[in-house]
Amino acid sequence: MELLQQAFGLVTGTIIPFLVVLTLIVFIHEMGHYLAGRWCGIGITAFSVGFGPEIAGFNDRHGTRWKLCAIPLGGYVKFHGDEDAASTPDYDKLGGLTDEERSRTFLGAALWKRAVTVAAGPIANFVLAIAIFSVTFATYGRQVADPVVAEVRESSAAAAAGILPGDLLVSIDGAPVRTFDDVRRYVSVRPEVPIVVTIRRDGESQDLRMVPQRTELSDQFGNKMEVGVIGIVTNEATGNFRVVEYGPLQAIGQGALQSWYIVTGTFDYLANVVTGRMKADQIGGPIRVAQASGQMATLGVAALLQLAAVLSVSIGLLNLMPVPVLDGGHLMFYAVEALRGRPVGPRTQEIAFRIGMALILMLTVFATWNDTFGRLG
Structure with missing residues (x-):
């Protein structure tokens, strides 16, 4: 049982x-x-979700076979003139077509x-x-926090550079930061890379140089990852935690920006792997995706959909x-x-x-x- x-x-x-x-x-x-x-x-012979034996399907009025197959680890569109699901041209068949028929094939x-x-x-x-x-x-909107320091960890890069509680982070390497997440996003993919953090203290700006430390962190499910950290923390009172609501056009802009962050973060991670600043253990396959899907599902549909977006x-x-x-x-x-x-x-x-x-x-x-x-x- x-x-x-x-x-x-x-x-x-x-x-x-x-x-x-x-x-x-x-x-x-x-x-x-x-x-x-x-x-x-271009003519289309089949639209398949999955590979292998067909479980269910139907033909539409354009002659395309829509089907669901037994191995749900991919899919394909098969065009006229293709020999197989990998879109390998069927040269024997293509040779016997008229010019008009060939123009409707993918290769033609x-x-x-x-x-x-x-x-x-x-x-x-x-x-x-x-x-x-x-x-x-x-x-749902988006929870944000101001980039204001509530606490500085001992023996951290921020402590060595002279950052103090109450400091407002204005920019990093000249790039403006507007939220605490901006700081985390920029620093996390730059372990052991010197950066310049511009802060505002008592109305005056200062440039502080520091090197983010490579640190292993765990998420709420115990998944471990190495990231760069400078050792600063904010809290609800200091960071002014709030939910920002977006209209439709603003939401689309934020959606595009979030997608762009994933693109740049991916390239930053790969560059760190090549240079040896990060391990390649975050490159995962179907097993890890399945595990992450199960974990996100416990947090609700919205979390699972956000994983799908990533x-x-x-x-x-x-x-x-x-x-x-x-x-x-x-x-x-x-x-x-x-x-x-x-x-x-x-x-x-x-x-x-x-x-x-x-x-x-x-x-x-x-x-x-x-x-x-x-x-x-």
């Missing part, structure tokens, strides 16, 4: 939230490809149409994230990487085609796709290792 209860808890508390988040992100990504392809006049479409269709998937992911953040901000941005960025097999790899080939005046040869593309697939598999293995063993140390 206990084993059944554990299994039921795993399904309802982790697996179902994970599948909800993943299905939403995949569906929107593939819908971007689908809508752009339709707009460009104009270069700009192919580029727009491919780019639309990642773009749809960014749009989804902005939409989720916008709705959240418009519905993951949507991450997947959009990943797909734009110039790696063959990914959307960014296709766009790279189209850029080469535009410069050369002719497409890259099939043999070259085949070799590049194999290399790209190997890179993706290596990343998947690394992420899965992090998910299962990376935190044990």
